[in-house]
Amino acid sequence: MTEYSGFAKQLPNAIIEDAQSGDRAAMEAIYRQYANPCFSLANRITGNKEAAQDIVHIVFVKVMKNIGKFDYSGSFAGWFRQIAVNESIAYLKSHHKYIDDTEFEEDLVMYEQHLNANSQFETRWWEACKDLSTLTQKLSEQARAVLILHEIEGYSHQEIAALFGKSESFSKQSLARTLQRLKRLSSIKEL
Template sequence: MSLNKLIKQCALSDKKAQATVYELFGSKLFALCLKYSTNKQEAQDNFQDGFITIFNKIGQFNFKGSFEGWMKRIMVNTVLQKYRKKNVLNIVTENIPDEVIVDVDEDEVSLDMLLKLIQELPERYRLVFNLYVLDGHTHKEIASFLNIAEGTSKSNLSRARFILKEKVEAVLSDQISG
């Protein structure tokens, strides 16, 4: 069955088609949620809520862009909506250099470790870092998603990079000394 047919079947609430879509994209979307959330439990909640929204709105998909991209947007939106509900305080804009370099041996850093470091970032830093670095959004887009100024987005990103650099280096030095 083609993907388009599968999507149409999902729109008709076909259970089998829904299960297939979940099989195909579940892992990617769950990974996305892990990056955007503070821990596994929160990621799971976001993932479930996002997937329910995907199936409820699948009839609105217009077959023009990528289906995976459409699902990812819904997932990220689910997370952002929760963030907006929490109404996190704005953080004062700071001027921090654009590029952050870290001295690292790639074999020493595991995926789990990097994921954990992202999850530990303060909420807004985590969102901005994900949106900009991992999902390729511009500061302008991020500013509108999060209802903040573009400058705030930039400074948040720099702060996030800086925190991550310090943490990576700290972990690595722990590993060496340990």
């Protein structure tokens, strides 16, 4: 079994410094390290392989154009990942309409009650999900993005709201609706 490297693996600073100086071999090393994780993240958020491929291209152009601005105050992988998330959300914003965040007040109450009861991933219905990829493909782009960002990527509701230019309740409501939809979908025998 191979170890997951993705965004968790850091490149040596020397490679980043060489890339900042215009070294093509260093740029290629960055591409080899982060192309697959970038594609996976974009594909999970958008649910669209073609869009994910386009996003990878856009992300690498932005990274290489702005690599000189990377100041080592955080991890390079984190900086790169944030660009990938931003571009994935930008794609969703430019290609789809979103639900008004003032709707579904009862979903926010339900979500907060659910949080008080237990974690989303500890519930029995989640264990019944045999193929999360299949289930998430049945979600809207917005719902899938919020779910992936919150539950898999670890973004807070406040961070997700900022990415979408919405209120924090938008993220909470969207996640509550998504979790309920996944619960219903997981109980259906034929997906």
